[in-house]
Amino acid sequence: MRKDFFKKAAALLICFMMLLFAVGCAPQPSNPDDGNTPPPSGGGDVTPPDDKPPVEEELLLTFGVFADTQVPALGAKVGPSLLNAAENLETGLTYFKERGIETLILNGDIIDYVNYGSGSSVAVGAAYKHMNSIMDKVWGENRIYKPLNFMYTLGNHEYYYDYSASEALRQWNLAGYEMNQTFTVNDFSFISIDMKDNGGSVSGDTKMLVEERLAAAKAVDPNRPIFLFYHIPPADTVLNTDWTTPADAWIKGLLSQYPQAVLFTAHTHFSVRHPRQIDQTIATVVNGGAGTYVCVPDTDASGRAYDNADDNVPMNGDIADDTAALGGAKGFNDSCGALVVNVYTAHVEIERVDCHTGEKIAEDWSFPYVKSASDFVYGSAYKDKLAVPQISAESCTARWNPDQPRRVQLAFAPAADTGENVVDAYRLEIYCENAKIADKNYLSDYWNNTDGNLNYDMILPKEYKGKALTIKVQAIDAFGRLSNQIEISVPAAA
Structure with a gap:
């Protein structure tokens, strides 16, 4: 009797366990609010829940670009445009230091060879001595705490005035600098293109070296931007670039082969606030702000000259109004305009800042990594996205x-x-x-x-x-x- 009871109990237990197993394996209705709704029949992407945070790009690199301070020799007789040159260089370098930027490019015309009576070589050496003393003030004696990655390119003012290009380069080397620098930061390549005279010519050896470096950078990752630095912008790119250098055709040819290249230039002394200071018609060309004084163009965008001669208004490349305090309205007065470039995993953002105030002069430029011309944001169609200003008849x-x-x-x-x-x-x-x-x-x-x-x-x-x-x-x-x-x-x- 007891044996039959245990047999029946065991059978019931087995049936109960089988029932539990069957229930657990059966398909369960999905909860539409639990984030696990299966895709509809026929496949398709699953829509993520609204509360899922978007994927943010990682910041890979930040670097600064600064140019055109034109610091003269200490004690040199200079015009009003250079009276604040030394202060502006110190202000710019201090700004980058305080932001903790460890990759910095000084893109030419950092000094100005003002001949003040003792011969050109003396004036040249004194200008570099003055510049280096400012750097020592910011970065410690002998620039011991300068940024880890530092590049200084040659501009036309590094070659001025009445002596040979070879003498200019000798003084450049004596001051502790070298031509055609290159380095990589987080696998991003930085390549300088140094001119060999004040007209912007580039030597055959420099051309060959730059071409080799570009090819090597592309081989590492063809989709990443390659950063180039040359003082004078290519003609017909950024605002009023009407100075065609002997290297112009070669540089444009390079850019057409490397759409991922980003060329940083300077030289024009126009405000970095202007929307035509970036151009992507053949590649990305970015013109940095002026470190010391800001010029006005001699023609409008259509190429027509201005008629302000009756009004004592600066024109034809003269210096813009410099009467307000440092960092005045719109950043024109001793604007100390500079660029801070933030490189993310798939796009580049460029801040335009006034180093005197630490404030942005305008909205950031932003563009994706460029693989072809179809990725350009600031190409010929850029203007179509911007409204044409309107004028009112009131108060006339x-x-x-x-x-x-x-x-x-x-x-x-x-x-x-x-x-x-x-x-x-x-x-x-x-x-x-x-x-x-x-x-x-x-x-x-x-x-x-x-x-x-x-x-x-x-x-x-x-x-x-x-x-x-x-x-x-x-x-x-x-x-x-x-x-x-x-x-x-x-x-x-x-």
């Missing part, structure tokens, strides 16, 4: 100057910059009795660091003196595009 005044009868005094509210775009100039057409009598091109407040209404004082031919006029005004943006047009009436003189 115009009259004949009672003290100078041939002068018309005109004032109007400036057109507002729109995001990354800027107003470079204004086109003024003057009509008398429906006939155009003058057509003028004036630099905008962007270049002249003015606030409030714009004031233009125009001299007109004497046969129109005192007559009623109509002035049609349009703003011209950074790419040469015209805004809407407003009309301003000038009453006849009493």
Whole structure:
């Protein structure tokens, strides 16, 4: 009897365990909120839950680019443009030091060979001595704490003034520097292209060396950017690059073969805030800000010259208004403009900063690793993404100057910059009795660091003196595009 009981109990236990196993193996209905919903029949990507954080790119490298301080020899007689040169170099180097940047490129024209009476070699050596003393002040004696990765390229001012290129290079070497540097940081290649004279020529040996280094860098990883440094921008790339060097065709040929190359230049002294300081028509060319003084261009984007001679406005490559305090409006006054480049796993971001204030001058430039021209962000179509500034007819005044009868005094509210775009100039057409009598091109407040209404004082031919006029005004943006047009009436003189 007891034996039968145990047999039945064992059988029931086995059945119960089999039932539990069957239930555990059966397909279970998925919970739509548990993040494990299986894909629909036929396959397809699973949509991640909304609360899953996006994948962030890793920051692989940060480096700084600075140029055009033009530090003269201590005690040299210099014009107003270089009075703050030494201070600006110290400010720039200190900025990078305080940010902990351990890769720094000084991209030419760091010194200025001002001949002050004792012969060129003395002036040259004294300029380097002054520059090195500033570096010692920031980085310790003999630059013992300079950045781990440091490059100084030759600019045209390293070759000035009245002596041979060989003497310039001798002084360069005596000061402790060498041509055609290269190094790698986290497998990213940095390659200098040093000119052999103040005209921007590049020697055959340098060309061969650069070509070999580019090929080697590409062999390591063809998809990674390669960073190049040459002082003078290639013609027809960034803003007003109308100085064609003997090396221009060779450099453009290189860039066309290496779309992943990023060429950093300097030389022009235009503000780094300007949207045309980056260009990706053949490759990526980035023009750094001026370390000491900022110039204004001599033509607008269409190539037309400015007509500001009547107004004592700096033009034709002269220095922009330098009356405000250091780091003044828009970073023009001793702007100490510099670049800080952040390289991530799939894209590059470039900060444009004023070293005096530590603030960004404009929004960062950002572009993906370039494999082909289709990856360009700042190519020929870039301008189409930027709105054309508009001009308003409000607050306009115009009259004949009672003290100078041939002068018309005109004032109007400036057109507002729109995001990354800027107003470079204004086109003024003057009509008398429906006939155009003058057509003028004036630099905008962007270049002249003015606030409030714009004031233009125009001299007109004497046969129109005192007559009623109509002035049609349009703003011209950074790419040469015209805004809407407003009309301003000038009453006849009493």
